[in-house]
Amino acid sequence: MSIEAALADWLPRQRWYADKGRALPSVKAELVATLQPGSPRLDLYVVHAHDDRYQVPLSFRAEADEQLAHAMVGEADGEFVYDAPQDPAVNGAWLRLMAAGESVAGVVFTGPDVVPDLPARPLSAEQSNTSLIYGDTYFLKLYRRLTDSPNPDLEVARALGEIGSAATVPALGWAEGAGSTLALMQPFVRNATDGWALALTSVRDLYAERDLHADEVGGDFAPESHRLGHLTATLHADLARALPARLSTAEESVGTAQMLRDRLAAGVAAVPELAPYAAAVEAAYTDVADCGEVPIQRIHGDFHLGQCMRTGEGWVVLDFEGEPARPLPERTALMSPLRDVAGMLRSFDYAARHLLADHPGRDQLIYRAVEWADRNRDAFCDGYASFAGVDPRESATLLRAFELDKAVYEVRYEASHRPTWLSIPLSGIERLVS
């Protein structure tokens, strides 16, 4: 069996593989560099599958290793091939190469201040990338689906690190090659929980009380939302300081309105359930064209509760890749920071409602869910305004349009992935246009 045949079989079964709906008869595997010679050997491949390129580091062993059975890719040319991040014999290589600042066959590793020789452990439960934690010190993200350099994740982490932003963690090391950013090393955020998991503890508490309002239950999340809003405003200020920011032109606002309408049309075409709201949504977009000059800058781009981590010291924002489904120029374009605000506001709506999808007390609890979402959306905006000086709710036209746009995206996503959740974004749209 060739390595390409083994990969064609293995690739579609990986979580980070994007194109699961389509058959994958064959792939093209390109050996970029041997990152660690000897046995086991670490070879870095870029695999072309349909229109995408994936980073696939593989370890090659002369003999099969029982302990690594779960990470086996296949047998190729008399060698046993494993998913390298899971192979403890080779997964220290990235840290070592960054610390040494080495270049291997055009792959350039940078990491002037990282200290090598920490044991690595792969992180489970990852979606689009693969991560390794070195000791309790470093967090390494290996980008799987490659985009042309520079990856906004690295670009933003470096830019914010240079101005000492406390809103995120800095880039400590990185690897670039094959025309793409391959890896990013950051400090490991200890004892952290993402905002989604934390918000759900609050929602669960609310549902258990039934007769108490969202501001009365002990699990009230609003103070966290307030802090999160404050942090988001500092993040936007830091982004505007570290990277380009300006006022948009009136023509750009017209263009934004057109883009929103185009996405709506595509959504309606794909999901018939959206059709009854189309006219009302479109009406909400018309004023966007008249917004004229509005502040635009680099933003997070895929902002929701799950991108924010609560630690013992407070909140930090992670993951600046932007929405992975969108093309790179769109992800790095200057946009209104209200898009991030809208993303988070939608996230509160999701957090409040998603436990209700199959909840027996659903009808009674929807009222509570709306109350919880409103309370936390307000607290977030209050927190944002407390740093920014301007309240995002004052830009009602844009904020509502961006929320609707996000909800339209969610409708498309749920329709194809989780049809039972479709009511969450639909009811959000209904509320936004009513």
Place this chain on the structure above:
Amino acid sequence: MADPLWYKRAVFYEVLIRGFYDSNGDGTGDIRGITEKLDYLQWLGVDCIWLLPIYESPLRDGGYDISDFLKILPEFGDLGDFVNLVDAAHERGIRIVADLVMNHTSDQHPWFQASRSDPEGFYGDWYVWRNDDTEYSDARIIFVDTEKSNWTYDPVRGQYYWHRFFSHQPDLNYENPAVQDAMIEVLRFWLDLGIDGFRLDAVPYLYEAEGSNGENLPPTHDYLKRVRKEVDEKYEARVLLAEANQWPSDVVEYFGKGDECHMAFHFPLMPRIFMAARREQRYPISEILAQTPAIPDNCQWGIFLRNHDELTLEMVTDEERDYMYTEYAKDPRMKANIGIRRRLAPLLDNSRDLLELFTTLLLSLPGSPVLYYGDEIGMGDNIYLGDRDGVRTPMQWTGDRNGGFSRCDPARLYLPVLLDPVYGHQAVNVEAEMRNSTSLLWWTKRMIEVRKQYPVFGMGRFEELDASNPSVFAFLRSDEHQTVLCVNNLSRFPQPVELDLRRFEGSTPVEVVGRVHFPRVGELPYLLTMAGHGSYWFELIREET
């Protein structure tokens, strides 16, 4: 009894003498009453009794207004009773510490009377006298409800005197060497009688200086270091416990380099525990512990869930106060009584699960636990008594008249015994709970016993663990010999949690109460399932294979 670090392992028990046991039937608890109940405290596992003020006093501030440092308040007994208590306690391996107020006296104290009437005499300079009331204007007024200024005019002497607390409590002038020496003499007097230490009340305010807030000043620390030196030189294994209701990063100053106070209270921890359980997430606790600096090896925090005072928010930073108000004063169950003026059981809605969770945390977090009398049986409070008396009602010993606290006429009691159907003495009392082996009292006794089997709870390092679930608060207590893993579910719902225990790969977690062996730790995250408000203590035992 010469273990110099005893206070790091000890379980403390705070006793309100007035409310514990009345030996002579006058309606007020007394020192002999405590002596009579020592067997109970020994049975419970108490290592050290902390007595609230025992001194002669006009009682305008709960005895914190002392009119003679060398006499016992007559209604509590006399020096003979006190010596008997110390001896009887020591026979049982129990130590005694008492409150002492160094900062000020009652205005009835002979020192003050002499000072005001004879400015040129020996005591003339023992208090802080000025011709006007303008100095030290940066020092805040602590009792804003009753006091307008930190200066009060004395018509007898015709001058203003300085007081950080009530106007009837003039501050002593520590600039005067005679005052410094006199207070050390007071300490020696009690140490010679066998007392094991002092809780030093209101220590941050001993000295004042223009242009400062008059708190935590360098000469205050210098004086406390001198006190420590004098105590260490002449006495063995005594303890100084600082009451500085300040932020932990400020309180650590009172440990010096291990050459000042042995212990200090960790004030913000308790409300954070309460908040964490209400929020069903660990971050309120994680945050405060992350902000707590390391302390010298021979020092220890005193930690508590409730005590005789209400929880005050005035001595914390503005930022923290804002946090406390937004996070927790808005809670309607707290708002009903401004601040926390309640006992533990009513605060927790009498939930046995929560009482156990909180007590488990108290017994396992870094510091020496301080129990408040009555909380071990789940006593309630009487919010209609006003001020802080609601949590100072008579200890409930039996279901008999006056809860077995006193044989006096009920009308003569210093405060009425609780009578309500949930917390009243007929429902909640020591006698009944001792007869029922599943009672809160027995549970508390057993957990104290378990704590004592693991010295790491007192002496070991503390390290919070990465837990996958924000509702679960997990940490290690460890030293070179022993590692105990504590896992607490702050949520009312059952929760799963994955812990990163890889560095203990090959070890077996053994649950410390039932000695049940759990699955061995492997290289994968360790999965535990927690009952609502449940907690586990595991000893991690490395088995040689």
